[in-house]
Amino acid sequence: MESTQRFDDRLAALVGQRVSLRRRIFADGGPGPRFTDAVGDLTEAGDGTFVVHARSGPVTVDPDDVVAVRAVPPAPPRRPSWAAVGRLEQLCADAWPPVARRDLGGWRLRAADGFTHRANSALAAADPGMPVTDALAAVRAFAAEHAIPPVVATPEGSPWSNRVREAGWALEAGWAQGSEVAALVADLGALAGAAGPSDGALDVAFDAVPDVAWWDLFGEGPDDPGAAARERVLVPGPDGPESGFGLARRDGDVLGAVRATVVDDHLYLSRLHTDPSARRTGVAARLTADAAAWGRARGARFAVLQVALDNEPARALYARLGCTEHHRYHYLVPGPDATA
Structure with missing residues (x-):
């Protein structure tokens, strides 16, 4: 039989992974130990014990009782209802x-x-x-x-x-x-810390309404066709959801923008855009992280955003920041044989 210390070390090495674990249990008055299995993500409890987060609920494990443990592949994602x-x-x-x-x-x-x-x-x-x-x-x-x-x-x-x-x-x-569009989600706390080391020269600020510089980054102006409808959608006003319009500047130059909107317990992220001269410099990640912090301060717990499936650079960015796909939706139009 392997020593307890060896299982201490092995369990510690497997923290954060999904494991299959067998341990002894002792029934009161029983003739001897029985064995039971647990499968789930492994965490450390901090008091010398570990926790297997099984589908039926958390299982606290004393290393003294472990007889076998191994890493197993992650569980297949469960489709949301x-x-x-x-x-x-x-x-x-x-x-x-x-x-x-x-x-x-x-x-x-x-x-x-x-x-x-x-x-x-x-x-x-x-x-x-x-x-x-x-x-x-x-x-x-x-x-x-x-x-x-x-x-x-x-x-x-x-x-x-x-x-x-x-x-x-x-x-x-x-x-x-x-x-075809993917709806992505993330824990807002994790997203707020996902940008990495801060660029001290990059200043990010959020305002309740977009200023001229925010619109200019998108090449949009008040005299454009459809400008009134665009503003009605993006700037809902006092009766709409609370929104923040973020701008990233370095040495006074506008490098990126984002729109963040609080709806219930979610922060909806949209209109993330970086000036071509500043792409791949961390501006988009910083804007996303700061938007997440802005949303957390207003009671949101989760992030949600919608990205076209063919927008591979944006999907790659959000994947690096920890966003996962919740579901997909698509746009349907009447076909030549439509009956309704």
């Missing part, structure tokens, strides 16, 4: 309010003079309270009323996506910014 997906989509929609909105049961019909697909599509992430064919007819009528194409945004693989596709609606092709 459709209710959880729907809630997150509703929070994201709250953070990106359209100019015009009409609720249809659990669907949201949205229009914003063409500024972004998010604000000019029907969000189908819950039951519309009527046959889907009737709901799609309402989507078409609303779109015509607001002079926008009929589009449905819906989580991939969801019951609502399936029903819409059965009615002949199909994935939108040819949209420059991608018709």
Whole structure:
């Protein structure tokens, strides 16, 4: 039998990994020890014991009782429930309010003079309270009323996506910014500390409204077509969710910007942009981390953001910062054989 000290060392070496562990248990009045197994992530309790975070709950382990332990592959990710997906989509929609909105049961019909697909599509992430064919007819009528194409945004693989596709609606092709989108999430505390060592020369500040420099970084001005709708979406005003508009400057030069919006217990991150001259210098990571700290100070606990699947640089950045994919959604439009 291996010594207790050897299991102390082995357990310490496996902290942070998923393990399969066998240990002795002694029943009162029993003839001798029995054995039981636990599988889960291993942490150190700080009092000489360890904890296996099994699916059934945490299991405290004394090294004296361990007879075998080994590392095992990470558990396959568990798909969130459709209710959880729907809630997150509703929070994201709250953070990106359209100019015009009409609720249809659990669907949201949205229009914003063409500024972004998010604000000019029907969000189908819950039951519309009527046959889907009737709901799609309402989507078409609303779109015509607001002079926008009929589009449905819906989580991939969801019951609502399936029903819409059965009615002949199909994935939108040819949209420059991608018709498939990943919803990413992260713990806000971890995200706030993910930027690494601070660049003392880089100054990041958040304001309640975007100034001219913030708009200029995006090449946007008040006289652009659709500027009024754009401002209505991005700057909701006193009745909308609290937003902060971050700017990163070095020696007075504007190098990056981000928008952060608190919705319930989540911080919605959007419009992260870095000047081409400052890319790959840590500006985007610093803006993200400071936005996370800004959101934590206002009661948010989690981050959520939406990134087109074909935006590989952004997805790589967020992966490095610890963001993980929660679900995907896509934009569907009427196909040539649509029945609704």
